[in-house]
Amino acid sequence: MGVVTPGFRGRARGDDPRLPPGQYLAQDFPVLSAGPTPRIRTDTWKFQVTTETGQRLQWTWAEFLALPSERPVVDIHCVTQWSKLDTRWRGVAVDVLVGGLDTMADYVMVHSYDGYSTNLPLADLLDGQAWIAYEYGGKPLAPDHGGPARLLVPHLYFWKSAKWVRGLELKTRDEPGFWEAAGYHDYGDPWREQRYQGD
């Protein structure tokens, strides 16, 4: 236990087993991003998956909506300490997008329309753990929350769930993305409080 601050009691202990260490429950849905909210038009939107050998798959917005979708209900945890439980999404499982590819890649760089990127192990995007989401709470995903489509990978801190995604780059080597190069953790497991490099 760290140093005790005299007189500090904190709020009533919820002991919510679904709340990772250091997190509190947010009533609203805070917005965090590094710059202005880009407005991405769906008539020019494309989503691309590439592999280390140059193989490439691409979907337009209409093609993407025609893919089989799922409606995950998940808890999300932001590195800035808020968590939100039972958030309702609709999107395409990453398994559907990369399932047919022939690749030896172990890592993925996720790219966004605003130039943002984040890196993850490919394994963390498979087996029903991650989606490209385009609805939140039964409505089209709003631009400030990453619409028209964002990555949703709820078991990691939420900066990994990149907004305004335009593609996945499958790679054999791990390289840091935008926040990771700025000192945030490469993996970002909220249950192990992997907030920053070295945690």
Add this chain to the structure above:
Amino acid sequence: MARTAVSGRLAWRVARLAEFRDETPTARTLVFELPGWPGHLAGQHVDVRLTAADGYRAQRSYSLAAPADGDRIELTVQRVHDGEVSEHLAGPYAVGDPIEIRGPIGGWFVWRPKDPEPVLLVAGGSGIVPLMAMVRARRAAGVRTPFRLIYSLRTPAEQYYADELRTPMPGLDITYVYTRELPEGRPGIPRRIDVATLNTAGWPAEFGATCFVCGPTGFVETVADILVALGHDPHRVRTERFGPSRD
């Protein structure tokens, strides 16, 4: 900022409150003594951790309000309703009391005195804190980088750092926007920040200024959208948001 191993930089350190100043009835600047502090850049933040006697912990992020003064760092904490951390820090937390701090954190929303571009700072309410760190870092470094600050407030009574900002600083132009109540004797009516404000009190887009926008989410969204519409390069518009979203 001193070069320090990441593991050392992000280790928790015990800090003690050295002094405090009330900025407004609900906001307090806390000056901590933090032995071994490696230094930081203007705009960076720290994590603060409070531990109760029974082991319960709460952790929050706060922007640094000023350049480091040796082992002393400053935060300004706005007391928020039902905020378990802010109510303690801006309330009973007393000089000499220990607390844990780690950082500095964040390498994007930062300004370095060697950056040559003009700077536009746009603050909404307590979003002034990291921007004030930039103003102070500019003064401390003795550089002449042209700065413009647009500070949006609900009422004059909510202004932070009022005496310091009243003292003219060459090369820093300040424009105040009041959304609910104007200062005594100021003509006009309260209004929100808009295209005209940013067009008049900001920099022309072709100057290639770096824009730092900090405040509540709705405020930041509005300002960033206007700056982009006025022709500013989106990659030069750096934002820090706090609080709930609009929807």
